[in-house]
Amino acid sequence: MAPVILYPAIDLKEGQCVRLKLGDMAQATVFNDDPAAQAAAFEAQGFSYLHVVDLDGAFAGKPMNAAAVDSILARVKMPVQLGGGIRDIATVEAWLAKGIARVIIGTAAVRDPAFVREAANRFPGQVAVGIDARNGFVAVEGWAESSELSATDLGKRFEDAGVAAIIYTDILRDGILAGLNIEGTLALAHAVAIPVIASGGLASIADVKRLLQPDCAVLDGAITGRALYDGRLDPTEALALIAAGRG
Incomplete structure (x- = not known):
C-alpha cells in the first residue's frame, strides 16, 4: 500500500492565505496574512x-x-506543488526553476491538452492535472465556468501523457467541511492509472481514517x-494515524 500523503493547503488571494467556500471568491476567509509563516507552521507540524x-x-x-x-x-524545505494560472510552457519552466516541485495544470488541461502533454514530456514527474468538478463535470477558469466534460x-x-498525479476536487464540498467525496474520487482512481489525490471537504479525523481503509x-x-x-x-493526531497505518 502506498503511503497516504496529507497535503496542507495554502490558497493565495491578494497575497494572503485564505479559504473559499464552494470555490466562491466572494466567500473568502483570511486565515493568515503571512503565507510563508503559515507554510513554516505546517512544516513544523510534520x-x-x-x-x-x-x-x-x-x-x-x-x-x-x-x-x-x-x-x-x-521559508520551507518540504516540496511544494502549485496550481493557478499555469497556462503555458514558459510559466511551467519559470516555476520549476524557482523550486516548485510539481505544477498543477487545471483550466489548460481542458482548453489545451497538447500543452499538458508537452509539459509532462519535458518535465517528467513534475506535472499534475487538476480536475475540479461540479456534479461530476469539469469546471474551469477558477471554477467560474462549467464544461460538458466529465x-x-x-x-x-x-x-x-506521463502526468504525475491528478488532484480531484469536488467543488460542492470544498470549504464547507462536508467530508471528502470518496465515492467520486475512487471512481476516477479506478478509471485511470494515474495517481489520484482527493480534495474538497476533508473535515475531521474521520476522513483521515476513511482514507486508510483498504x-x-x-x-x-x-x-x-x-x-x-x-x-x-x-495535525499531530492525523499524521500519527497515517504513520501507524491504522484504519
Missing part, C-alpha cells in the same frame, strides 16, 4: 508536502501571487485546508 493555489492566477490566467509563492519557497473523460485523456489504497492522498485552519483536524 507535514511533508505542501499544496499551494494561486487563486487570483486561476482567474487571471497568469501568476498573480508570485511574491507570496517566492516567500514560501524561501472528470473521468478528462482523466483518461492524459492516461498515456479500498482507498488506490489513492495517493488528500488535501486538507479549512479543517486545519479551524482546528477541527489535529
Whole structure:
C-alpha cells in the first residue's frame, strides 16, 4: 500500500492565505496574512508536502501571487506543488526553476491538452492535472465556468501523457467541511492509472481514517485546508494515524 500523503493547503488571494467556500471568491476567509509563516507552521507540524493555489492566477490566467509563492519557497524545505494560472510552457519552466516541485495544470488541461502533454514530456514527474468538478463535470477558469466534460473523460485523456498525479476536487464540498467525496474520487482512481489525490471537504479525523481503509489504497492522498485552519483536524493526531497505518 502506498503511503497516504496529507497535503496542507495554502490558497493565495491578494497575497494572503485564505479559504473559499464552494470555490466562491466572494466567500473568502483570511486565515493568515503571512503565507510563508503559515507554510513554516505546517512544516513544523510534520507535514511533508505542501499544496499551494494561486487563486487570483486561476482567474487571471497568469501568476498573480508570485511574491507570496517566492516567500514560501524561501521559508520551507518540504516540496511544494502549485496550481493557478499555469497556462503555458514558459510559466511551467519559470516555476520549476524557482523550486516548485510539481505544477498543477487545471483550466489548460481542458482548453489545451497538447500543452499538458508537452509539459509532462519535458518535465517528467513534475506535472499534475487538476480536475475540479461540479456534479461530476469539469469546471474551469477558477471554477467560474462549467464544461460538458466529465472528470473521468478528462482523466483518461492524459492516461498515456506521463502526468504525475491528478488532484480531484469536488467543488460542492470544498470549504464547507462536508467530508471528502470518496465515492467520486475512487471512481476516477479506478478509471485511470494515474495517481489520484482527493480534495474538497476533508473535515475531521474521520476522513483521515476513511482514507486508510483498504479500498482507498488506490489513492495517493488528500488535501486538507479549512479543517486545519479551524482546528477541527489535529495535525499531530492525523499524521500519527497515517504513520501507524491504522484504519
